[in-house]
Amino acid sequence: MKILFVHQNFPAQFLHLAPALAARGHDVMGLTDEKNPRPSPVRVVRYKAPEDMKLPGILGRTYSEHAERGWLTARGCRALRDRHNYTPDVIFGHSGWGETLFLHEIWPQAKLLVYAELLYRTRGHDVGFDPEINPDSDEGRVATIARSAHLIQGLVQADAGLAPTRYQAESFPPELRQKLTVIHDGIDTDKVCPNPAAAFTLPDGRVLRPGDEVLTYVSRSLEPYRGFHRFMRALPAVMRARPDAQVVLVGGDGVSYGSPPRDAAGWKEKMLAELDGQLDLSRIHFMGRVPYPQYLALLQVAKVHCYLTYPFVLSWSLTEAMAAGCQIVASDTEPVRELVRDGENGRLVPFFDQPALEAALVKGLAGDPEAARLKAAARQTILDGYDLKRHSLPRLIDWVESFGP
CATH class of the missing domain: 3.40.50.2000 (Glycogen Phosphorylase B;)
Structure with missing residues (x-):
């Protein structure tokens, strides 16, 4: 043809x-x-x-x-x-x-x-x-x-x-x-897979590896449609509870969906102003948009991957994080529920429940006793239906x- x-x-x-x-x-x-x-x-x-x-x-x-x-x-x-x-x-x-x-x-x-x-x-x-x-x-x-x-x-x-x-x-x-x-x-699960030898280098030269307390967030743009504001507001409590955690965010400063804020140049600027004095910025790393191999390495070193979204188009980053064997903490919204089942292959929290999000992230970083099972089940979900x-x-x-x- x-x-x-x-x-x-x-x-x-x-x-x-x-x-x-x-x-x-x-x-x-x-x-x-x-x-x-x-x-x-x-x-x-x-x-x-x-x-x-x-x-x-x-x-x-x-x-x-x-x-x-x-x-x-x-x-x-x-x-x-x-x-x-x-x-x-x-x-x-x-x-x-x-x-x-x-x-x-x-x-x-x-x-x-x-x-x-x-x-x-x-x-x-x-x-x-x-x-x-x-x-x-x-x-x-x-x-x-x-x-x-x-x-x-x-x-x-x-x-x-x-x-x-x-x-x-x-x-x-x-x-x-x-x-x-x-x-x-x-998802190419032969390429997007767990890698115990993975390494992700931060801008300051520090190298993150599997087993480190790494919390990741990925979105094309850092914006409310992907729950950026809810994620940022969870960080003060999460970082107090986990003083060794490193938070790595991937995403541009513009807007892919929705509108920019009225009172700031972008949502990153707005949220940093709102949380001024509440964050240890030496442990929060805004990477912007990164080449695919670097992005994949980040997923492979993550201890917890947070994915939040409005009821909207499902992001490739969720399916790739699951294929990489991440422990998923995600919003309990309809597009996510199609892939993630709470307690089976990840943890779901209500989009607007800030304490629940904070607790789930802290539990994952501290060492969820069910982590190995949840991570294996997340990858198996992709292998079984999205490979x-x-x-x-x-x-x-x-x-x-x-x-x-």
């Missing part, structure tokens, strides 16, 4: 799938934004990046931005069709940025598949979940509905969709949910190939 992957940050979620399909003899190509610097495992072509334009008010802004990107993507595909006589059998694109919206108009006979990561909902998910940060309001719910328009249209236009977790699939209404298949992207080579990739290949001519 001729298979075209479409993603502004390609290869992204298709990092393993695209080359695997190419290795099976398919003609595989990626279409991406001209400004995307990421290396690709397969050949790529690029579409013109959107330019700054005058946008309508907030309710129409998101759709306008994504429809514009969708049109630029479609124009790039039209050039492939008209100038290079290229017609794919299957198109598989991420629906999050509108790139797939108009591709059936260019190639009506192709099967159009979308990676449907999440549908924004006004109730029961992230909106209004954390009143301190994002109070529930009519305006907020209306804006959420407006932001969902391109995601709904993207799945309506598609022949089928893929979601990585059951929670994310069920964010879509039943009439669209029936189009979705749930297959996780997969890249043994589960996810074969299923993803079969799913894509099922739409061939």
